[in-house]
Amino acid sequence: MDHLTKIKENKFFGLINELKEKHKADDEIQFVLREMEKELRAKKYGLVWEEYEEPFDIIRRDHIPVFTEDVSEGINAGENAPYHFILKGDNLHSLYLLEKTHKGKIDVIYIDPPYNTGHEDFVYNDNYISEEDAYRHSKWLSFMEKRLVIAQRLLTDDGVIFISIDDNEQANLKLLCDSIFGEENFITQFCWEKTQHFGRQKINFYSNCEYVLCYAKNLCNTKNNKLKELLVEKIKTKLDDAPLYNAINKENVFRFRKGIVRFHIKDGTYVQTTNPSYELIKPVIVRKGRNASDLVLKFRSRWSQQTIDEEAGKGTYFVVKSEGFAVRAVYHKGKAAKESPKQLIFTNAKNPLCAYSRFGTKVGVNEEGRRELEKIVGKSKFSYPKPVSLVKYLISLYYDYNNRIHKNDITVLDFFAGSGTAGQAVLELNREDGGKRRFILCTNNEGNICDDVTCPRIRTVITGIRADGSRYSDGIRSNLKVYHTDFVSADSHSLHDELHRHIREMMQLEHSISSGGSKCMDEQDWLQRLNGYYK
Ligand SMILES: C[S@@+](CC[C@H](N)C(=O)[O-])C[C@H]1O[C@@H](n2cnc3c(N)ncnc32)[C@H](O)[C@@H]1O
Known part of the structure; x- marks a missing residue:
């Protein structure tokens, strides 16, 4: 099968090499040819789309992105409650x-x-x-x-x-x-x-x-x-009975020791099953709802004979609910199934x-x-x-x-x-x-969504009180910090001081703690981190 793209590529590489030879001394042409080669070698599978610059990319050219805290929107529930953030x-x-x-x-x-x-x-x-x-x-x-x-x-x-x-x-x-x-x-x-x-x-x-x-x-x-x-x-630790049958496994003969199978069918001696997927290899005696002799069955099992014996040793028992003999396992206590x-x-x-x-x-x-x-x-x-x-x-x-x-x-x-x-x-x-999961939500304020919906909603679920003062629930004790995105001009004379004013937000976000709540929040630490956060 011809790899048409490769054939085309080779043709172009040939032409590029010819041009390279011909214009050896011309740096500009050499540069353009190298760029063309790079394009030709670029990956040929996947999506193609045009890249666009966004307002954030443009402002960032001469501004440093920061967060500013909206303190009045926050909720303080104490250090041992989880911290959540809304970034507007x-x-x-x-x-x-x-x-x-x-x-x-x-x-x-x-x-x-x-x-x-x-x-x-x-x-x-x-x-x-x-x-x-x-x-x-x-x-x-x-x-x-x-x-x-x-x-x-x-x-x-x-x-x-x-x-x-x-x-x-x-x-x-x-x-x-x-x-x-x-x-x-x-x-x-x-x-x-x-x-x-x-x-x-x-x-x-x-x-x-x-x-x-x-x-x-x-x-x-x-x-x-x-x-x-x-x-x-x-x-699942308490399990319903689960079938032992697995259609993709090979058919094999399995032995269930006397007494480990419980039957929901009448007592008696059984010589064959009504389900073609299970073959009784020898007659089995069912007495008082248990197998009074070994049950020897041929079928496609998801467990090996060794697993059947090991599980039975730990307390797993088996159930047969009909004369079809579709045997099922009821796991012992402590066995977990995902x-x-x-x-x-x-x-x-x-x-x-x-x-x-x-x-x-x-x-x-x-x-x-x-x-x-x-x-x-x-x-x-x-x-x-x-x-x-x-x-x-x-x-x-x-x-x-x-x-x-x-x-x-x-x-x-x-x-x-x-x-x-x-x-x-x-x-x-x-x-x-009783978990301590933390969330960070980012949303813009399109249609005033953050101010009118996101913040009031989260505040209500935490405090249990709606914005109009009515009761919604008992609340869920948590801290909330609300920040909005902001910029500091990169050529401000007092850049260091300006950034310093926004370092608390970054520290809180990183450590999910309020200012002053931890020894790592001291002034010295803030200053050391300043460059790391905003460089
Ligand atoms: C489909 S909605 C998400 C709905 C959300 N899962 C819920 O249950 O409420 C998408 C949201 O993303 C917000 N969004 C769109 N572009 C955004 C951007 N550049 N930055 C932040 N939020 C943005 C929109 O305002 C809109 O509210």
Whole structure:
């Protein structure tokens, strides 16, 4: 098979070499030819898009990005309660500074970026991107790439990122993420059943799902070269009986010692089964609901004879419920089995496969997101917040495979926080299990969302009191810091002093403590860090 691109490339390389020979003495031509060679050698698979400069890139040329604290928006609950942050402003600015304080420190990122529907959901350089904009995918990719590249650096070595998306940019996002996180770190693409409300919504199909792409920072454990187990839905210690049958294994003969099988069929002697997948090798006597002789069965088992014997020795017993002899195992006390999340996240409680978090909360649909938000901030201008239960479910999957636990003191970042659903999810998870998870939410103030929705919402969930003074709940004790993005002119005469005024924010963010609360917050330390943060 001819590699046509290579043939074309070789033809061009030939021409370039000829020109190089011909114009040996001309430095300018040599330079141009070298650049052309570089272009020709560039990778040939993946996405292509145009890069754009954003307002943040332009201002940064002669300004230094900083944060300024909005002290009146904060909540002080004391040093032993977790610290959470809302960073108001362009998330590129916030991510740029987070790289100074949180590189390699974020355990879980959840984001729900603008989907670029062409219907006023994606603002780029202060303009809504419409369906007619010929560069709409390019602009979205340029915008997302800048942010995701930093996000990747913020994750811990065992960290994961979840990204909500729909059909508009799913394919582009997948390729973009493959190039940023590495194809080898792709965990899966979840499909979340977002509604069960069937009106005539679209021509040709009804859209009832959205996707959640999930990548790890480093999916492969370099110590043992195995895949890390980073998402576990539940750890079951009390188990329902589970089938021993596994269709992909080879058929074999297995022996179950006298007395270890419990029967839900009549006492008697059985010589054959009614299920062709199980063959009785010799007759078995069932007396008082137990096997009075060894049960010898031929079938495809997921356990070896050795595992069957070992498990039986630890107290696992086996059950046969019908004359088909489909043998099942009931694990001994203390044996834990992990359940993985399913790729399809069903939300209809009538569906036996409906998704529930390990705290027993059913994953909800889009409409619930809006209702939840309305309960806190009233009828809001913000449409389509995600349901808290979806974000809780995703965050609660995160598993510490080294210590075999669901860690509950993780740091969670959402840099397209919108109404702050991820913040509420973190707070509620802390309430469920007494955890000390921390969140960092970044949102701009588009349509006054941060001032009118995100901050009041988070303050209400923490204090239990709505902005109008009415009671919402008992509250969830936590500290809150609210910052807005700011700049200091790089050629200010008193640059050092100006930056010094913003160092407290960076220190608090890095250490998640309030000023004066720790010995590392003394003046000397601040000064030493000044250059590190703002260089
Ligand atoms: C799809 S919404 C996220 C909704 C959120 N998951 C929720 O449940 O409320 C995307 C949000 O990102 C915000 N956003 C868009 N571009 C941004 C930027 N450059 N910096 C910060 N926030 C941005 C928008 O204001 C919008 O609220």
